[in-house]
Amino acid sequence: MKVLTIGAGIAGLTAARRLQENGHAVTVLDKGRAPGGRMATRRVLNGDADRPELAELAFDHGAQYCTVRDARFAREVEEWHKARAAQPWHGKLAAFDSEGREPVDDGHARWVGVPGMSAIARHLARGLDVLCNARVTALDLDSGPGASAWHASLADGRTIGPFDTVVASLPAPQAVPLVAASPTLSRAVGAVRMHPCWAVMVAFDDRVATPFDAAFVTASPLGWLARDRSKPQRGLAETWVLHASADWSAAHLDDDADVVGPFLLNAFADLVRARLPLPVHLAAHRWRYACGHPPAHHGALVDADLRLAACGDWCAGNRIEGAFLSGLAAADALLAQREGR
Ligand SMILES: Cc1cc2nc3c(=O)[nH]c(=O)nc-3n(C[C@H](O)[C@H](O)[C@H](O)COP(=O)(O)OP(=O)(O)OC[C@H]3O[C@@H](n4cnc5c(N)ncnc54)[C@H](O)[C@@H]3O)c2cc1C
Structure with missing residues (x-):
């Protein structure tokens, strides 16, 4: 799979590492100057x-x-x-x-x-293709002949893609516009405060x-x-x-x-x-x-048909540990789907 991970906080980096370790090509985009998100210095x-x-x-x-x-x-x-x-x-x-x-x-x-604290994210980002200062403003699923593919539009006017699969690992309110193609994810992510x-x-x-x-x-x-x-x-x-x-x-x-x-x-x-x-x-x-608030316990949210996942601490009880487990859950769900499990 060619995978796009949006967000280089602990959830996104964990998902990206897991997918890359399993042989997939992963690109990580983050709007910040460095990886880490809320785990920041x-x-x-x-x-x-x-x-x-x-x-x-x-x-x-x-x-x-x-x-x-x-x-x-x-x-x-x-x-x-x-x-x-x-x-x-x-x-x-x-x-x-x-x-x-x-x-x-x-x-x-x-x-x-x-x-x-940011040293942990720097450690996790090693060996990954992480692009910072890259704010994703829209995510589009283009249907081509045979297969559909994801493209991301960036705030600086660039469009990147195609990707088979997307992991949106941002705070829920920021993920809402990016998961709009999926009614199921839109509902669940939109409900998070x-x-x-x-x-x-x-x-x-x-x-x-x-x-x-x-x-x-x-x-x-x-x-x-x-x-x-x-x-x-x-x-x-x-x-x-x-x-x-x-x-x-x-x-x-x-x-x-x-x-x-x-x-x-x-x-x-x-x-x-x-x-x-x-x-x-x-x-x-x-x-x-x-x-x-209140903390949710979904693990990760996945739309298997669209090959789109949403994860983050808000999905797994808040905290750094929750973000890690949510990133893991998103990657494992996508890997299982790929292997037809
Ligand atoms: C003040 C504060 C104190 C905390 N204290 C603790 C604590 O003591 N212990 C603890 O375990 N947890 C604590 N937490 C929570 C912890 O920081 C989070 O649970 C964890 O860091 C979340 O990781 P994440 O990957 O889910 O999200 P984030 O770290 O938020 O990562 C999301 C990433 O997405 C990026 N992004 C957002 N929108 C876009 C976009 N459109 N395009 C591209 N990139 C985008 C952001 O730049 C960010 O890097 C605290 C949080 C805060 C804010």
């Missing part, structure tokens, strides 16, 4: 810095870590570890609610990409004096905060990532990033009841489609 050059450790900053502003439940994902994470793309993170966790703060020890091992998340990236000129490195938060505009620097192989700068709650993010979806950053930084100071050190970098990023 933002690098910032801070030219005005007067200390070397503040000159180049990095933040995991999307996914923070992954946990492992499924045996197939456990084997995959072990591969990442062997390839030096991931390591366990032993940050001290806490939980804040309206009553106060308490430590968290839920027994989960937490894995992070090294030196940033995804929450937004505002993420704040802040670097301080000194250590934030908290006895924890990360916290789950309720009863606040914030939902999560983490000292990025506490993860393995990060720089020496005191970097933090603050995630707003889903409700706050939805209510402030169209706010200006320059307003959101300082507001959530204040919420951080209120929460930890401390005078924070001086921020040397502050920026906010809006993830419009951060996580599926």
Whole structure:
């Protein structure tokens, strides 16, 4: 099969690898500058810095870590570890609610990409034909004499194809226009709702004096905060990532990033009841489609007649692990169909 995978997040890369390992020719397109999607690392050059450790900053502003439940994902994470793309993170966790703060020890091992979350995607993309800065605007099924084939139109005016099979591995609302040829997929994908998340990236000129490195938060505009620097192989700068709650993010979806950053930084100071050190970098990023709500458990959605699959974390319980399993499910369904199983 000639396969087009749209989206180079973990779901798309997993599907692409599986199909390529089984002898198929796979092209992956992504609108971003690099593979990874929401498993992302933002690098910032801070030219005005007067200390070397503040000159180049990095933040995991999307996914923070992954946990492992499924045996197939456990084997995959072990591969990442062997390839030096991931390591366990032993940050001290806490939980804040309206009553106060308490430590968290839920027994989960937490894995992070090294030196940033995007390293995992870079590892997965090795050996694949991945084209970045390639936003797909339309997907058309052209019926030729004998067989039909897929063509993709890109935002820069190019059309690429033909492909026998397409895997759409994007957040559901972004996949909707691309699966329009399939009434079944359109219905199922169109029914999925995804929450937004505002993420704040802040670097301080000194250590934030908290006895924890990360916290789950309720009863606040914030939902999560983490000292990025506490993860393995990060720089020496005191970097933090603050995630707003889903409700706050939805209510402030169209706010200006320059307003959101300082507001959530204040919420951080209120929460930890401390005078924070001086921020040397502050920026906010809006993830419009951060996580599926409620989480669905389809594995992957496949229209066998059209040779079109949709997958992503929203299809398999959210999270990095869900995205991996969904990409695997999409590839396996297409392989089984090909083999007439
Ligand atoms: C703020 C935040 C915090 C999170 N924290 C965690 C966490 O701690 N642990 C955890 O397990 N999970 C977490 N997640 C969820 C995790 O990031 C996702 O489950 C996972 O990364 C999703 O992978 P995916 O491949 O399904 O989708 P994505 O990573 O979204 O990949 C989709 C890709 O499609 C591309 N794309 C979109 N439209 C087009 C188009 N038209 N043409 C071409 N390309 C396109 C995008 O650029 C993107 O690269 C978090 C997510 C967010 C946003």
